[in-house]
Amino acid sequence: MADSNELIDELAKLALFADLDEPQLRAVAHIFEEAWYAADTRLLRQGIGGSGFYVILEGEVAVVIDGEERARLTRGDFFGEVAILLGERPVADVVAQGPLRVLHLAGQDLHSFLLGYPRVTYRVLVEQTRRLRNANRWRR
Numbered sequence: 001m002a003d004s005n006e007l008i009d010e011l012a013k014l015a016l017f018a019d020l021d022e023p024q025l026r027a028v029a030h031i032f033e034e035a036w037y038a039a040d041t042r043l044l045r046q047g048i049g050g051s052g053f054y055v056i057l058e059g060e061v062a063v064v065i066d067g068e069e070r071a072r073l074t075r076g077d078f079f080g081e082v083a084i085l086l087g088e089r090p091v092a093d094v095v096a097q098g099p100l101r102v103l104h105l106a107g108q109d110l111h112s113f114l115l116g117y118p119r120v121t122y123r124v125l126v127e128q129t130r131r132l133r134n135a136n137r138w139r140r
Contacts, residue, residue: 004029010057014076016127019119028120031113032103037096044080044094051107053080059100064093072097081124084110 007029011017017025032055037043043054046065055078063071063079070092073079083090084107105113114121 007034014055016055016076016078016120016123019123020117024117028117031109032105035102035104037100037102039096039098039100041096041100042093043096043100043102044083044090044092046091046093047089049089051080051084053084053105053107053110053113054078054094055103057101057103059102060097061100062093062095062097064095065091078124078127080107081110082128083107 004026008022008025011020011025011028012022017028020028034057037059043052043061056073056075058075060072060074061079062069063073073094079094080090082088114124
């Protein structure tokens with residue numbers, strides 16, 4: 001487990017939090033919980049459950065829809081926000097591909113977090129737009 005200053009340094013290096021100043025990074029470090037998962041752990045289950053917003057600090061996850069891997073996410077990537085924001089069940093399984101270290105925010109806290117940190121919200125929006133573009137390319 002990283003101490004508070006180490007975690008703040010890690011957050012500052014991630015694109016999602018790059019626009020935050022040091023006091024904001026310190027606050028974010030206290031809002032999120034650090035969590036570790038073993039390989040093959042399913043963090044989100046397609047159509048069933050899993051509620052939380054995750055930011056990957058170390059490791060990699062596979063995004064699997066209907067048994068087909070659609071994407072790999074690594075350090076700095078995030079997942080879980082779509083189901084929370086839409087109030088729906090996850091549309092994919094998200095499975096750890098090895099040891100995984102993440103920051104986790106409970107689903108019920110995401111709304112207030114995004115309202116409190118509009119620069120992070122903007123970066124989430126940009127990434128969602130990029131993912132949508134890539135999904136549209138994939139369908140062609």
